[in-house]
Amino acid sequence: MKTITQKFKKIISIGVIGLLVHGIAFGQEPVVTTQNLPYIVNFGTSHFSSYPAGLAVSRGINNSFKTTTGDVTTFPAADFTETRSISTTTLTAPLSNSVGGTNISGGSSPHSYLEGDDAKLLITLSTRLWATFFSVRTSNLENINVKYSLQLTERPTNNATSGLDLTAFLQYRVSTTTGWMTVNGSEWNTSTLSVGGITNFNLTLPGSVSDLSRVDFRITNIQANGVTASDLLSYAIDNISVTGTPLATPSTVTAVALRVKSVTPSSTSVLTEGKAFDVAVETIDANGNVFAVESTTGISISVIGGTGNLTGTTTGVIAASATGITLKGLVYSKAEVITLAAVATSGMPLSSVTSVITITSDPLGGLTILYSQDFETFSRPSTPDPYPVSLTGVKQYNLDGGIPNASGSPQYGTVVGFVLVRTSRGPWSGNGGDAVATPTFFATGNSTSGDSTFVASATTWFTDVNLVTNRWLVLPPVTLTGNNVKMTWQSMSRGSFGFRDSYSVYASFESPGVSINTDDFELVPGGEFPNVASRRVTNNSIEFPASLSGAVLSLAFKVNTPAGGGDRIFIDNIVISSSPTANSVIAPNIASAYIYPNPAEGSLYVANVEAGSVQISDITGVPVLAASVVGKSAVDISSLAPGVYVVKVQSAGGVSTAKFIKK
16 A cells, blocks of 8 residues: 555546647656656766756746746747757856856857866856756655756856846656745855855755656756846756665554544543543554555444443444544443454454443432533524524523624624534634633533533624623523432533623523513622633533522523623533432421411411421521411511522421512
């Protein structure tokens, strides 16, 4: 198998065909016979009258010289006349430094030039373009090395054009359609050279060529603008050699490398038991480089040494000429360190490169999930775009009426408060002063892709720079049952550092309808989150007091970014959970049948209750009053400030809660 790409082979093949039909493709460019490697040209020790095999010189049409480096890639065939024979006039060093050169019989042909016992090919410039052509083929996979020497042989002391100098280049091409490419390091400028000085070049072409490919070369030049026929300057070419360094024939693809994309937590090699993750399988060569398979190849993912079960999409097919495949939705059942292996089941005989990963315990394992929302299962278009789209299952309210700034996120809407947005799961490493060394990620447990996730988002940058954001995302009512009730979620300010967003968490015993009465909501203790880190995912949590056990609450995120704005806020992966309640029974929520009146002003009556206790808390869960009750009892609430309160009645019959209003 060759490491050269099929595309490059195709280009080389085109080059061979194009060169064979030179009469059509090249116009007046010289016809040279392609030579095998190594190709060595040394003009010997005496004068010569013909070119060595595989080499020819072409002269340009009148006034066809080029003056800028950008021209060297665009010398078309039309710029040349025909192959020029070696002049019958031989030249011997040193040449005269007079205008026209007493030894130069015009610039119409190359010359045999002898310096001592060293013969060279001499090119005389005036107002024409010159190029020395040669061509080689390779017999194996090779890096091509080109050596040659250039010598400044004449610079007239009384040029008609001041500062007459030239810059020569070595160029090559593998196809008539790709044009000529200048070899890096081949630029040769005579402005700082002395007459007689020799420069030796040792250059390597980028990449490699293969299998009898034809590669054309030419040494050509640009010169100063304004040159006239009396401005003569000459240089000599000698010691041309083109060699190929064979590359070791690579072995077939012998390994499969695994790259595991995690779901949660943030590390790409740490996963969570019972949570879906993706495995990307790459095909590589013996040196570890990504390499395409030659034929369709089936693969299977398995676990080595684990005691759990791997389920989901564990098999797949890598298409011919592809470099891998991603298997989505794998799940491992147990928290432990395991080794994943990709095994070829058909097609190419690939060996396995294993990958060790860690499966962590589910942080929600053993908990009772009262509510969860990761926005992955919302109704949305079947195609990935366009986004955003409207949210369902939650309620959103826009109370600021702001018009999003066109430079921010205008597509996030002006009517609704929040919308559904697709974004990258990470890595998010923070922006500016919010940057962190360890990247952060959005959890994507139910995502159909390991690379992206859906979030609830609200814009916070408006055309009115004095506008304070006031947008609400209200969750469905949730009954807080069990012990250690808490809510966790992830958030991120999507704007740049210095344009952070702010939000708060509120709670209410009322579930808003088409409109929202914000007076029904009270700030949850610890629920203020100002200056959310920019472009960095933050994990957040709030614990609810035991006094709210059994209460039915509507929890809400209120975005309140100050005037001047951020950009947009992302909220995702909301989970309300609790620990199971031990040795207790939660009675039906019937406390409203035991208390009256509602609203109450001086006293709140609790009736038909066996001996027990009453605890009254404010809306945030902070206890404000307690009393013992039996039968029918009056609880003095005159000291309480007007507002919404929770009464919790506990007796041998169970625990129940209700809301009442203090006038």
